[in-house]
Amino acid sequence: MSDGLLLGIDIGTSSSKGVLVDPQGRVLARASRPHATSTPHPGWVEHDAESVWWRDFLALARELAAAADGHRLAGLAVSGIGPVLLPATANGGPLRPAILYGVDTRATREIEELTAELGAEEILARGGTPLSSQAVGPKWRWLARNEPAVCERAELFLMASSYLVYRLTGEYVLDHHSASQCDPMYDLRAAEWATDWAERTAPGVPLPRLAWPTEVAGAVTAEAAAETGLPQGLPVTAGTVDAWAEAASVGVTDPGDTMVMYGTTMFLIQVLSDPRPHPGLWTTRGTVPGTYSLAAGMATSGAITDWLRTLLGGDFAGLVAGAASVPPGSRGLLLLPYFAGERTPLFDADARGVLAGLTTAHGPGELYRAALEGIAYGVRHNLEVMGSAGGTAGRLVAVGGGVQGGLWTQIVTDVTGAEQQVPAETVGAAFGDAFLAAVATGMDPDITEWNPLARTVRPDPRRTETYHEFYARYRELYPATADIAHFLAAQQHRSQPL
Numbered sequence: 495m496s497d498g499l500l501l502g503i504d505i506g507t508s509s510s511k512g513v514l515v516d517p518q519g520r521v522l523a524r525a526s527r528p529h530a531t532s533t534p535h536p537g538w539v540e541h542d543a544e545s546v547w548w549r550d551f552l553a554l555a556r557e558l559a560a561a562a563d564g565h566r567l568a569g570l571a572v573s574g575i576g577p578v579l580l581p582a583t584a585n586g587g588p589l590r591p592a593i594l595y596g597v598d599t600r601a602t603r604e605i606e607e608l609t610a611e612l613g614a615e616e617i618l619a620r621g622g623t624p625l626s627s628q629a630v631g632p633k634w635r636w637l638a639r640n641e642p643a644v645c646e647r648a649e650l651f652l653m654a655s656s657y658l659v660y661r662l663t664g665e666y667v668l669d670h671h672s673a674s675q676c677d678p679m680y681d682l683r684a685a686e687w688a689t690d691w692a693e694r695t696a697p698g699v700p701l702p703r704l705a706w707p708t709e710v711a712g713a714v715t716a717e718a719a720a721e722t723g724l725p726q727g728l729p730v731t732a733g734t735v736d737a738w739a740e741a742a743s744v745g746v747t748d749p750g751d752t753m754v755m756y757g758t759t760m761f762l763i764q765v766l767s768d769p770r771p772h773p774g775l776w777t778t779r780g781t782v783p784g785t786y787s788l789a790a791g792m793a794t795s796g797a798i799t800d801w802l803r804t805l806l807g808g809d810f811a812g813l814v815a816g817a818a819s820v821p822p823g824s825r826g827l828l829l830l831p832y833f834a835g836e837r838t839p840l841f842d843a844d845a846r847g848v849l850a851g852l853t854t855a856h857g858p859g860e861l862y863r864a865a866l867e868g869i870a871y872g873v874r875h876n877l878e879v880m881g882s883a884g885g886t887a888g889r890l891v892a893v894g895g896g897v898q899g900g901l902w903t904q905i906v907t908d909v910t911g912a913e914q915q916v917p918a919e920t921v922g923a924a925f926g927d928a929f930l931a932a933v934a935t936g937m938d939p940d941i942t943e944w945n946p947l948a949r950t951v952r953p954d955p956r957r958t959e960t961y962h963e964f965y966a967r968y969r970e971l972y973p974a975t976a977d978i979a980h981f982l983a984a985q986q987h988r989s990q991p992l
Contacts, residue, residue: 498568500935501724502927503554504736505574505654507531507594507758508800510550513921514558515928517568517937519944521919523561525554532591536986537599537843539834540591543580547592547654548661556723569729569931570662570714571707573923574654576735577675579633581648581699586660589644592653593637596628597759597793597834599843604632604639612678612691614773620691622674622682622769622777626841628791629677631695638697648699655733656702662722662730663712668702669732671787674779682769682786685779707734707742707781708933731934736923737761737789738781740893743926744917745941747785750888752877754906754914755922756896760795760869762876764788764885772883774839775876781930788885790838790876795869796896798833798847802865806858810899816859817866818901822908822960824860826851829868830971832979836872839879840972844983848975866902867961870909871968877910890914892951894922900951908957909965918948 499522503512508530514523527550532540541547551572559567580592593600605625609617618624625632638645652660656668673680679692679701687701705711711732719726737755741763746753748765755761766786771777776789803810832845849864892914896902907914919925925945932939 498566499562500568500928500931501555501558501570502924502929502931503551503570503572503658504739504923504927505547505550505572505658506736506923507575510554511921511924512554512558513924513928514561515925517932517939519929519939521921521925523558524921525557527553531594535600539594539598541578541594541654542591543588543657547574547657551658552722559723567725567728568937569710569731569935570724571731571739571927571931571934572655572658572733573736573739573927574658574733576653576655576672577628577630578653579630579637580652580657581637581644582650582652582657583647584649586650586652586657589647590641593633596626596791596837598633599627599835601627601632601636602843604635605629608632608635608678608695611694617678618771618773620681620688621677622771623677623775624773624841625677626837627835627843628675628776628837631676631678631691634696634699645699651696651699651702655735659711659730659733662714662718662724664715665712666702667705667711667732669707669734670704670779671707671734671738671781673704675735675776682777682779705732706783707732707738707930710934729931729935731931734781734930737763738787739923739926739930741926742781742929742941743919743922744891744893744945746891747941748888750886752880752888752890754873754890754892756796756892756894756902757922758796760792760873762790762873762880764880766885770884772879774841774879775883776838788880788883790880792831792869792872792876793834793837794831798831798865798869799862801833802862806861808858813858813862814899814901816857817863820859820863822867822957823964824864824867825856827856827860827864828964828967828971829864830968830975831865831868831872832972838876842976844980845972845976846979846983848971848979850971866905867909867964868968870906870961871965873906874910874965875969877912892916893920903951907951907953909961911953911958913953914951915947916949916951917945919945
């Protein structure tokens with residue numbers, strides 16, 4: 495068995511986090527750096543790869559390497575937001591800011607075009623997922639149409655994790671899971687690039703070789719070692735999308751296991767033994783060969799709570815305390831959490847947030863609780879669609895920053911009527927990265943020993959009954975207001991023309 499310490503570093507939407515872990519899974523050091531997204535136009539969400547991804551990585555790597563205090567580093571794994579689109583030159587130099595995942599909705603026209611050209615049923619059968627704002631292919635076509643000079647110079651197609659791997663090792667590689675979200679450029683069952691469709695969406699762009707997140711992609715070069723403080727020759731895995739690293743961190747590995755990730759966006763991953771495409775979900779490859787995932791993602795969750803905190807001028811502790819004192823149903827408030835459109839299961843980039851029932855008697859506590867409840871209704875909606883796709887939810891495992899404090903997880907449990915397991919370590923993707931690095935370097939770790947169960951959140955039948963009534967109205971509210979939301983979204987687009 496290998497020994498030595500393991501590094502895991504994750505680039506998230508609003509912060510980057512890293513951990514230093516020993517072979518038994520004990521976290522020896524943690525580090526984080528906040529950052530912001532850029533929204534230069536309505537519907538655009540971007541990151542600057544140099545000033546966000548690489549700067550954060552350098553800071554975290556140096557801090558954590560110093561915390562190793564001379565002990566040998568055995569492996570490094572990275573993860574990041576995805577799927578994203580970063581066109582780059584052959585030396586890894588970004589040609590523009592990275593276009594982020596489904597929260598970036600600029601390619602609506604291209605989604606419609608490619609769906610018409612390739613066929614909705616054919617796309618679902620081959621790639622497992624309908625084209626939506628999450629898909630990379632339409633964003634490549636948007637780039638070719640609107641920034642042709644960038645496309646002409648593009649020699650690399652990178653994501654957050656593969657960008658870091660390239661900077662560290664010089665290896666142009668993308669993991670199978672991330673590739674399976676590059677619709678319509680990947681063949682799900684064949685586990686290889688759909689080269690004919692890739693050429694139609696990103697003509698002339700060389701595609702990276704494919705590997706699994708549990709495989710070593712390369713080693714830290716002398717140049718990268720000098721810049722990062724990491725040892726030359728340190729094995730680096732292929733990396734993956736942050737949510738799947740987060741699932742690995744809590745042992746969501748068996749068919750039916752379902753992760754509920756509480757972050758800037760809410761994300762759900764259910765493990766499958768075979769692909770089950772559904773038009774309202776994403777079907778992807780898993781982190782290891784032979785596994786698949788049903789995935790669901792809401793466009794906003796923690797982003798709404800942070801927006802409310804800023805708007806109301808309070809702090810999270812005060813808002814949570816106020817919300818905890820409010821009864822289920824927020825004294826007659828109902829919120830649609832579609833503040834940046836919605837991803838699954840609606841795939842409606844022009845959906846908008848709705849707060850129904852508001853009176854002058856409502857205060858910050860009611861508003862904050864209504865937000866948590868609205869997100870919980872969205873979780874229930876997605877779980878129900880997973881069930882209709884043939885998925886069977888076994889364990890629900892909660893992870894992410896929103897798990898802290900307990901109120902949010904309790905509300906989700908009460909709304910869904912399903913228990914949630916909360917592991918001892920909820921730092922998330924960075925911890926999962928360290929685990930994947932341990933696997934890749936031959937340590938044969940046991941995630942149940944690395945991250946044992948800490949507590950179980952159980953539903954209160956009385957609250958569940960109350961929420962059942964509110965959930966029925968929640969499901970009615972979107973179709974009842976969709977035309978109005980779309981009209982308002984059109985006005986927002988016109989108010990700031992591209």
